Amino acid sequence: MMSLEPLKLTWQLASPIVVGAHPLHLDSLVAWAQTQEALAAMSVEEAAASKANIRELATRPLPLGREERDGKWVWQASAVRSSGPSTHAIRYWTRKTDLYDHASRVEAGQIDGRFSLPLKPHSHSPKLDTVRGPFKQQFKFYPVKSVSTVEAWCIGDKERLLELLVTHVTHVGAKGRMGHGAVVRCDIEHDPHAVHRWQERVLPWPHEGAESLQLAVHPPYWAPEHLGPAWARPELFGG
Known part of the structure; x- marks a missing residue:
């Protein structure tokens, strides 16, 4: 107990x-x-x-x-x-596609190039597309x-x-x-x-100084079905 x-x-x-x-x-x-x-x-x-x-x-x-x-x-x-x-x-992270590593793995038969290399627009030969899709290179900032x-x-x-x-x-x-x-x-x-x-x-009922918004109020907080009417004071969002 x-x-x-x-x-x-x-x-x-x-x-x-x-x-x-x-x-x-x-x-x-x-x-x-x-x-x-x-x-x-x-x-x-x-x-x-x-x-x-x-x-x-x-x-x-x-x-x-x-x-x-x-x-x-x-x-x-x-x-x-x-x-x-x-x-x-502010910090950042990057994700870069290693073109040479990928090419060497295709050549060695570890990756089937017919399916891993999507066609670029207006192209008739397979090329690794690093602008979109699963091999897209990324660069993002986030606050800490x-x-x-x-x-x-x-x-x-x-x-x-x-x-x-x-x-x-x-x-x-x-x-x-x-x-x-x-x-x-x-x-x-x-x-x-x-x-x-x-x-x-964040509480599921109004209270003094709180603003109305749509948020989850119990775990798992990431579950879409848990979103609903909620109230929270603005200072909570300052960390």
């Missing part, structure tokens, strides 16, 4: 976090960690035979309190917010924030949250595989202010 209490969570970071268009919520991190735990516990055979998909795993009950009002509900977990001084910057600490509040089971987050959440925010938001330390402590501060998030 879960033992719920008001909690503050603090992460010490070693690298800049990616600034997203929408707030990052604590319950999304917990759901992701719980999903990773469930997948790791499955054998290859069990995973292959399982009817459950990742989306279903992400909707399982979490070790968090749940608030319900007028038929709507939300996990009692705030958005993750930066703490202390921060600076903003350099901050040493991020924090969140919730009503939750301290021991279970510590087990999930310390074990599975090694990065906070997007592009973790590129090294962003690397976690050095995660601390969870009792905090009576969390009784109110967990509400510093």
